[in-house]
Amino acid sequence: MVTLRQRLTAALTLLVLLTCALVAGWSLHVAKREMVATIGTQQFDLLSASAAYLDADVVHMQALLRTVIDGLAGGAPGACGRAQPSIERHTVLRNEFFNVTVFDATGLLIGDMRNPARIGTKALGSRPYFQDTMRSRKGLISEPFVSALSNRPVILITEPVFDSQGNIACILGGSVDLSQSAFFGQISRLRPGRTGYLFALTRDGLILHHPDPSRLLKNVLTEQGTAVSSTVAAMHGWEGWKLGRSKNGTLAIITYKRMRNPEWILGSVYPFDEAFSGVNAAQRAAIIGAALVALCAGLVGWFVTDSLLRPLQRLRWNVVAVEEGRESIEVFNLDSRDEVGALGRALYSLSTKRKEAETKLAHLAMTDALTGLGNRRRLQAEIHEIAATAEKLRTPVTLAFLDVDHFKSINDRLGHDVGDLVLMEFSLRLRAAVKSTDHVFRLAGDEFVIVLEHREAGVDLDAVAHKILDLTRAPFFVTDGALLVTTSIGMATCDWSDVELGALLRCADEALYATKQRGRDGFTLRTCR
Structure with missing residues (x-):
């Protein structure tokens, strides 16, 4: 005969087992939901810093081209004819551009940094970037195209040179190799996790940067398969992150941020299984442990989850504190050797470069461009x-x-x-x-x-x-x-x-x-x- 004491003991044991299992399962569910928000916010902050860094890099390259224009004496008579020795003299251009070319007002090539033998043999007056620069009378960033010199996708940054009558005497063009140059490579190390990746596309959907080379210069709207809905929303101006399916159907945290000039879209894909592999394992272990060891297993599972979340939560608090001005960016310069430490140091590096760029822009805003005097x-x-x-x-x-x-x-x-x-x-x-x-x-x-x-x-x-x-x-x-x-x-x-x-x-x-x-x-x- 089962005694009342035995029945009460069994009921209490079952209640404790059920309570521990529910508490452990619910606690880890809440933790995972908070972690999704934390990682999504971190990915957006990293992408924002990357966009600011690339914006500053574009401004830097435009400034380099303007130094060549200064060397051409502001379009004085015959200055464009001396374009070739001028661009060869600026050796720093080789580090920033795949090639630098100069066209006269008809589109004839009169300067080529990498292949001088082409001078006088190429007439590119029909190219859209040439016609757009002549029409707008200001520098621009071209749509991506395949370079005839390297057979790789490039963009062209143009700057017009004016003569004394205000007419365009010639046009400088600096090409950037999108597939191999350091332009996107500077932010590639910030890719999320082992299997996550960064990508970039124009606001019209043309792919500029992607780990799959076969997708470069293809449009996400005309590729085989349906375009990801979040990508379409980003093309219409939306910025942020969401938990959804990537192009290949993988559940991931997908993040988007638009650059200012040019108006490209940076994106990152962080697979959900990789981002939360530790939490998923802890959840299974906590539930199984709660069923076997009851209260002890539940406490251990909660402790493990809390330990896993604490560094990321602290980093999230630091991000909020920096945004609100309560902390300096030094809080990101972590000493830990794990992924969180690497993420913090990457945030610190990007924040430092962004601050330097902002300081430089602030100095330029208070300096007369012609004389270098204060304004x-x-x-x-x-x-x-x-x-x-x-x-x-x-x-x-x-x-x-x-x-x-x-x-x-x-x-x-x-x-x-x-x-x-x-x-x-x-x-x-x-x-x-x-x-x-x-x-x-x-x-x-x-x-x-x-x-x-x-x-x-x-x-x-x-x-x-x-x-x-x-x-x-x-x-x-x-x-x-x-x-x-x-x-x-x-x-x-x-x-x-x-x-x-x-x-x-x-x-x-x-x-x-x-x-x-x-x-x-x-x-x-x-x-x-």
């Missing part, structure tokens, strides 16, 4: 520091407002290219006329500003003004002959306690007007009150 934005940013220094040293601040006399006439008579050369030479002479502690800015056109620190009113300021006038009067050799240039200066000085940019600019502008009223080629000094 109006930098003047507004630095005036507070200048005022603080003046207050600390109890010294006055003087602002000089200058422009080039009859600059419009120079532009009208000799062209804007000569006008630009005058401005560049003028900026060099201004730098030479003042101390290294003074600040020289170009506001717009031929308007320049000099902020003079630690200067006493009177003789010292007169000497600075005369030095600027004397240096400016020396002939400018920017054309076939000497060009005589003068400047008018308006100077406004204020006490250290009254440094205010708007008031200084207005006072200096009034002084400049007074100088022009007296016939230009001189200066006027006023005290700003």
Whole structure:
């Protein structure tokens, strides 16, 4: 006969077994759901950083082509004819481009970095990238095509060179090999897991980068089989991640991020079975262990799951903390040798490069592109520091407002290219006329500003003004002959306690007007009150 004690013991044992199995199974289910969100967010953050890095790389390559344009003297007569030695002289181009070519305004090849023998034998005026550049009059990134030189998929980054009349004299083109170059290779090491992969396609669905070479330059909409719905959504502007089926039917975390320039789509596929292999094994072990050992097995299963999730959860918290500004990117620089550590270090590397790119862009935003001087934005940013220094040293601040006399006439008579050369030479002479502690800015056109620190009113300021006038009067050799240039200066000085940019600019502008009223080629000094 089964006793009540035995029945209660059996019922309690069964209840504990069932409770442990349900708790273990449910706990791991919740953990897996959280882990999906964590990995999806991490994949999107990695892809976002990769897109920013590639955007910065494109900007860098466009800047390299512009250095060649600078070497061609801004389209001066005959400059495009010297294109071949110019591109050969810029050896750094070989590291960034598969090839650099130059076409004249008819599409005839007049420069070829890798195969000079083709010069004069290729007429590519009918190519879409040539016609689009001629029509838009600005640089662009072509649609991918198969290179006749390498028989591999490439894109072409173009930059037009203008002559003194504003017409396109020639076009520089830098080709990037999509299959073997370091362009996509720079982010390939960030592929998720062992079997995961990265891919890239245009917003029209043309495949640019894929681990399967046979799919390159094919369109996902016309390939055999149905296009993945998430890919179609990404082509229409959607960004993010989702758990779905890849092209071959594998369940995976699929992530998409669009670049800014060009508007390509980066994607990653992380197979679900690989991403959650450890969790799946722990779930099976926890359920079987709960059935065999009851409470002990359930506790062990929970502990294992919690241990597996803790590093990834911590990394997720770090991502959120960095996004909210509560932590620096140093939290990603992990010492652990496992996959989480590698993922953190990859995030740290990408974040560092992105920060460097943002710093460089911020510097460019505050620098005048023609003269290299600070622009109006930098003047507004630095005036507070200048005022603080003046207050600390109890010294006055003087602002000089200058422009080039009859600059419009120079532009009208000799062209804007000569006008630009005058401005560049003028900026060099201004730098030479003042101390290294003074600040020289170009506001717009031929308007320049000099902020003079630690200067006493009177003789010292007169000497600075005369030095600027004397240096400016020396002939400018920017054309076939000497060009005589003068400047008018308006100077406004204020006490250290009254440094205010708007008031200084207005006072200096009034002084400049007074100088022009007296016939230009001189200066006027006023005290700003």
